[in-house]
Amino acid sequence: MRTGLVALALGLLAPIFLPALPPLWLIAAMPVVALMALPFRTYPLGFFLFGLAWACLSAQFALDDRLSVALDGETRWVEGRVVGLPQQGDGVVRFELADAHSRRTRLPTTLRLAWFGGPPVNSGERWRLAVKLKRPAGLLNPHGFDYSAWLLSRGIGATGTVKDGRLLQAARGAWRDEVRQALAQVDANGRSGALAALVLGDGGGLTREDWQVLQDTGTVHLLVISGQHIGLLAGLVYLLVAGAARYGLWPAGLAWLPWACALAFCAALGYGLLAGFEVPVRRACTMIGLVLLWRLRFKQPDPWWTWLLAFAGVLVFDPLANLRPGFWLSFAAVAILMFTFGGRLGPWRWWQTWTRAQWLVAVGLCPLLLIVGLPVSLSGPLVNLLAVPWISLLVLPSALLGTALLPVPLIGEGLLWIAGGLLDLLFKGLTLVAGRMPAWVPAAVSTWALGIAALGAFLLLLPKGVPLRVLGWPMVLLMVFPPQEHLPPGQAEIWQLDVGQGLAVLVRTRRHTLLYDAGPRFGEADVGERVVLPTLRKLGVRGLDLMLLSHADADHAGGAPAVRNGLPTREVISGDPDALPAELLAGPCDSGRRWEWDGVGFELWRWASAVESNQKSCVLLVEAGGERLLLTGDIDIHAERALLDEALALPIQWLAAPHHGSRSSSSMALLSRLKPHSVLISRGQGNAFGHPHPQVMARYRRSGLAIYDSAEQGAIRLQLGAFELPRTEAGHRRYWRDRPTVGPPGQY
Template sequence: MRTGMVALGLGLLTLRFLPALPPVWVWLLLPVVGLMLLPFRTYPLAFYLFGFSWACGYAQSALNDRLSIKLDGETRWVEGRVTGLPQSNDTVVRFELADAQSRRGTLPSLMRLAWHAGPPVQSGERWRLAVKFKRPTGLLNPHGFDYGAWLLAQGIGATGSVKDGQRLAPAQRAWRDGIRQRLLSVDAQGREGALAALVLGDGAGLSREDWQVLQDTGTVHLLVISGQHIGLLAGSVYLLIAGLARYGLWPGRLPWLPWACGLAFAAALGYGLLAGFDVPVRRACVMIGLVLLWRLRFRHLGAWWPLLLAFDGVLLLNPLASLQPGFWLSFAAVAVLIFTFGGRLGPWRWWQTWTRAQWLIAIGLCPLLLVLGLPISVSGPLVNLLAVPWISLVVLPPALLGTLLLPLPYVGEWLLWLAGGLIELMFKGLALMAGQLPAWVPVAIPLWCWAIGALGAVLLLLPRGVPLRPLGWPMLLLLVFPPRQLLPEGMAEVWQLDVGQGLAILVRTRHHTLLYDAGPRLRDSDLGERVVLPALRKLGVKGLDLMLISHADADHAGGAHAVANGLPVQRTVSGDPDGLSSALQAGPCESGEQWVWDGVHFQLWQWSAASDSNQKSCVLQIEASGERLLLTGDIDVPTERALLDSPLAVPTDWLQAPHHGSRSSSSMALLAGLQFKAVLVSRGQGNSFGHPHPTVIARYAKLGMAIYDSAEHGAIRLQLGSFQPPSTMRLERRFWRDPPPLGP
């Protein structure tokens, strides 16, 4: 039976790695084939087919519930009910709208909306809203967060921005939001948001600095409800009833064991529902239920059975859970503990068990964190030795009890005040540790290198005395110090990152690195911090020789502060340094400046008669082995005419589309005069400016220029000097992504 359960899990998990879903008739036929195989004692294959078919059907249903292409970018009036826990700050309100209806067209069952400068929105309310729809896609960058996969796993079929709206009905059956409002209204010594995260799993009240501290110290799992909290509550209830029965305080007419198991599971399930029943909570509830069932029936299930049944159970409920990093981390952490402590010949003392558990989890999860593209906390094993019992034994009891006793005057508020102070004390200690040892963002490494490192981690998890175990350390260190791949002399690697309606282009030679623009910063979103800086670190950039900000507009310069704060920058240059913050210490663009890095030639140009920031854009020409690229910022037609009289007016292979393809740029004189073969367009999907303009696209097509658009291709990588077509992120097919265009 265990083999069949493993096969079922593998079938459910296969979905995660599919580039495209098979045709409907295929996955409908697979269960029939599985039933035919059962009499021939090939039940593992039959279970695999059952799991694979169920996963494909579930995924196809989720894809069918997404916004239709014809509604993408449209604005419609819709009516629906607010669900979940809305998030709000000074500038924007974000919430989910369920059961939305429109008179013109069918809508997804769940949408995620943003309302800039909108009124307060509460869960359970019904609203009539004017929404500009957008298909559930996200930015695609090397080793970056896949927002589209996250939306699909959450069952969100569309995103959108609210233009106007009116409340139709007050909140109904919104008990979680009601509890959150009460928690946020009490005095918790400034840690009301952290209490909401601990009690409800709602991290919206944590500041960006708080999240960074938790990430640096590897303690995110402590503030956002994890299986550990569920297990602690269930265990406390069980031990309480067992203790009452032992000392004769439990009613004799009620058998204590069934009541202890039942109430412990009810407590775990209730806390799970309070937390939103995410993947770690589901896994914990299933495992706790199985352990309590074993205790009730006095049967030995072992450690792997509950984990295996929980694994299959979570995937049966939602096969798309495997698209979320939390799914892998949750089950992997438990598997590491079972693997580490199972089959040991002798017992460890309690302090040995506790300390070794933290270090072994860190070693076991290291390869997984790397492949998931997540930061690795260097201080996490040490910090968790103290932080885990502090939260679980000191903070959590008054937090939960205070929440339960809020209807009693003063009692609940005092307990929450105490819990908030304890959380604040913990954060002060975590901040000190994070300042000394920030999280390590590993560089993306080749598959063979990762496989050796993962094997090394497995060896280190084995008991002492196992042959070849010491080899695990050098094998694991290969993840930390992978072999460096240098570019050939005279070649340049160019990445146009996918930053939406903005621009960020990374240029690397054999020993030097340049960043041209740093992405946008709009309202509460800093793409320099969220996208550009993580991408640079993942690509192995440890510092910038030059950060060139074409001009001072926020869509080009907005992310410069985040980049400068996150990486050492030797020199900063801008076409409009006066429009930038003095903290960047940017020098002026010197027209005619030239230099050579590793056989690659660079030259700057700026129009001397420029009158506005766009016209002041600092233009950069890059030539590698005879292949040229022209980076233009936001220059317009008059600037382009001046450019044609400059030393840069030579036949050029690649053009970065001026002003994102605005009709005020990309004149026919420039395109024909410099004889471009291809163009790189950086813009946001469905942007309000209409970039790139149809007339500009028509000019590119008329001249036979290949078009590579970040909104359609994601991040684009060009090997300048090889005269080869670029590679794009959307060519890495995944079933949840819209297919790339048929041609560039």
């Protein structure tokens, strides 16, 4: 039976590796073949096909529930019910709308909406909203967060921006939102948002600084409800009943063990419902229920059997859960603890158990964190030694009890005041640690090196005395010092990152690095901090020789402060340095400046008669082995005419579309003189500016240019000097990504 369960789990996991889902007729045939295989020794194949068919069918249903292409970018009146816990901050209300419908238009079941400057929105309310709809999409960058997968795993078929709305019905049955509002009104020493995260699993009240501190110290799992919290509450209830029975305080007519198991499971389930029943909570509740059942029946539970049942059970009820990193981290952490403690011949002292558990989990999860693209906390093993008991033994009991006793005057509020004060003390300590030892964002590791490092981590988890265990250390070090592939002299690696409506281009030679523009920032949405900086680090960039900001517009230079603060930068120059923040210490773009790095030539140009910011864009020509790329910023037709009179206007192979392909640029005179064979467009999908303009696109096609568009193909990498076709992130196909692969020249 265990073999069949393993095969079922593998089948449920298999679609995550598929570039596209099988056709429906093949999915329908899988259960038939599975039934034929079950009575024979091939029964594992039957279980595998059952799992694969169910996972593929669930994924297909989720894909079919996405917004139709015809409605992408359209504005429709939509009616639905607000679900979950809406988030409000920085003048934006973000929430999910379920049971969405519109007259004569089929809509996805669930929408994720943003209302800029909107009124308070509460869970359970019914609204009629004017929404500009958008198909699920996210930025595609190397080793970056896959927003499309996250949306699909949550059953969200469209996103949108609310233009107007009217409340139709007040909230009904939104008890979680009511609890959150009650917590927000309590004096919790300024930590009501952290209390909501701990009690309800609602992280919306935590600031960006709070999240960064938690990430740097490896304590996110302590504030956003994890299986540890569920298990602690269930264990506490079980021990209370067992203790009462041991000391004669339990009713003699009631068998204590069934009651202890039932009450412990009810406590776990109740806390899980309060927390929104996310994947870690579902896993914890499933495992706790199985352990209690086993304890009731066999006295000594089999932990691996319980883990496997929980793993397969979560996937059966939610086949798309494996698209979320939390699913893997949650089950992996439990498996590591069971493996390391289950293989010991003798017991450890309590302090050995506690300290070793922390570093064993840290070592075991490190390869997985690299795979899912999350940073690694260097201080986490040490910080958790104190933070875990602080939260589990002091904060959590007072927070839960205070929440339950809120209707009782003074008592509930007093307990929450204590819990908030304890959380505030914890955050102050975590902030000090995070300031000295931030999280480590390792460079991406090749598949073979990651496999060796994972094997090394496995060896380190083995008990002492196992042969070859010591070899685990040098194998694990491959994650810290991965083999580097150096560019040959005379070639340059170019990455046009996918930053939405903006621009960020990385240029690397063998020993030098240049960043041309740093992505946009609009309000609190800093793409430089959230996308550009993490991507550079994962690509192995540890410093910049030059940051070249074409001009001062927010879509080009908005992310520059975050990138400069995060990476050592020798020099910053710009075509409009006076309009940039003084902290950047930007120098001017000296037109005609030339230099060479590792056999790759660079040359700058700026229109001396420029009046407005776009015209002041600093243009960069990069030449490697006779292959040329021209980065043009946001120059317009007038600047293009001036450029054509310069020696810089040479025939090139690659042109970065001026001003994202706007109608005021990319003149026919420029294209005729430069004669590029390909154009790179960086823009946001469905942007409000209409970039690229249809007339410009028609001009590109008439000139026979191959078009590479970040909104369609994600980040684009080319190796200048090798005369090769570029590589796009959309080329790494996954069934949930709504982007086509590269088309022939002149097409998407």
